[in-house]
Amino acid sequence: MLEAKFAESGSVRLYRPQRGDKHRLVEQSENNAKNLLMHKRETEDKTTKFLAGIASFLGLEVLPRRIEAYDISNSGDEHTTCVMTVMIDGRFVKKEYRTFNIRNQGQDDYAAMREAIERRLGHPEWDYPDLFLLDGGEGHVSTIKSLLDEKGVVIPVFGMVKDEHHKTRTLTDGENEISLMKRDDLFRFFYRIQEEVHNATFGKMDAKRRKSVKSTSLTDIEGVGPKTAELLLKHFGGLKKIKAASFEELVAVNGISRPTAKKIFDFYNSEDKE
Incomplete structure (x- = not known):
C-alpha cells in the first residue's frame, strides 16, 4: 500500500x-x-x-477504565485542599490530576468533598470517570451519592477505608463494607491508588504550608525563622491555633525552647496585639 x-x-x-x-x-x-x-x-x-x-x-456495569480518586487535607481552619488523581487503563496519568482549593473553609471533610466533586462535575470537558474512589468511609460516600443523585449523574462511588496501619482494608458503597483481605491483587491495586492520592494531597498541602510560612507573622518574632514557623504550623495546624495556644502548649512542641515559647506567647497576647 x-x-x-x-x-x-x-x-x-x-x-x-x-x-x-x-x-x-x-x-x-x-x-x-x-x-x-x-x-x-x-x-x-x-x-x-x-x-x-x-x-x-x-458489581459495575462497565469496565473502570478511568478511575478518579479524591482525598481531603486540612491545615487547621486556614487551608483545605482536595486533590483528584486519575488512573486510565491501570496507569496513573499525572497530567489529568487536578487540585481544588476549598472555598468554604473549616474542617468539614464531607462538605469539602462535596464542593470538590461538584466543581469537578462542572467540567464536562474532562471525561467523566467510570468509578469514583474516595479516601473515606460511609459518610463520604453517602454525601457524594446524594450529590450525584441531585445532578442526575450516574457514576459508581466507593470509599477506601484504612486500617490501623493506614492501609486500605475494605471498600464501602455507603451501606456495606467489601473486604479486600482475601484478594491480594485487589488489595494492592486499591492501596496503590489510596497511597497515590494521599501523597499528592499531602504534597499540595505541604506546599501551601510553606507558602504560609513566608507570609505569616510568626517570622516577625525574634528567634522564629522559617523552619521554626513551619514546625509550629505543622504541629498546631494553623496560625489561629498558635495564637490561641497557652505557654505550656507551646513549650510542649518538640524543638521549641522555653525562651522561644515565651516570645511567641507574649507576641500574640500583649495588649497591642489585640
Whole structure:
C-alpha cells in the first residue's frame, strides 16, 4: 500500500534489500515491530481482564477504565485542599490530576468533598470517570451519592477505608463494607491508588504550608525563622491555633525552647496585639 502510494508521485521508489547487512537490518526491524505489537496486545488483554475482574468484584456495569480518586487535607481552619488523581487503563496519568482549593473553609471533610466533586462535575470537558474512589468511609460516600443523585449523574462511588496501619482494608458503597483481605491483587491495586492520592494531597498541602510560612507573622518574632514557623504550623495546624495556644502548649512542641515559647506567647497576647 505504501509502495503504491509513493509510486503515484513518480518521484519516490521503495527498495527492499534481498541480501547482506541491509537485508538483515530490515528483517530485524520487522521482528522488533512484531514483538512490540504482540507485547502491546498482551498487555492490553491483561489490563482488560484485570479491569473486568474489578467490575465483577464491585458489581459495575462497565469496565473502570478511568478511575478518579479524591482525598481531603486540612491545615487547621486556614487551608483545605482536595486533590483528584486519575488512573486510565491501570496507569496513573499525572497530567489529568487536578487540585481544588476549598472555598468554604473549616474542617468539614464531607462538605469539602462535596464542593470538590461538584466543581469537578462542572467540567464536562474532562471525561467523566467510570468509578469514583474516595479516601473515606460511609459518610463520604453517602454525601457524594446524594450529590450525584441531585445532578442526575450516574457514576459508581466507593470509599477506601484504612486500617490501623493506614492501609486500605475494605471498600464501602455507603451501606456495606467489601473486604479486600482475601484478594491480594485487589488489595494492592486499591492501596496503590489510596497511597497515590494521599501523597499528592499531602504534597499540595505541604506546599501551601510553606507558602504560609513566608507570609505569616510568626517570622516577625525574634528567634522564629522559617523552619521554626513551619514546625509550629505543622504541629498546631494553623496560625489561629498558635495564637490561641497557652505557654505550656507551646513549650510542649518538640524543638521549641522555653525562651522561644515565651516570645511567641507574649507576641500574640500583649495588649497591642489585640
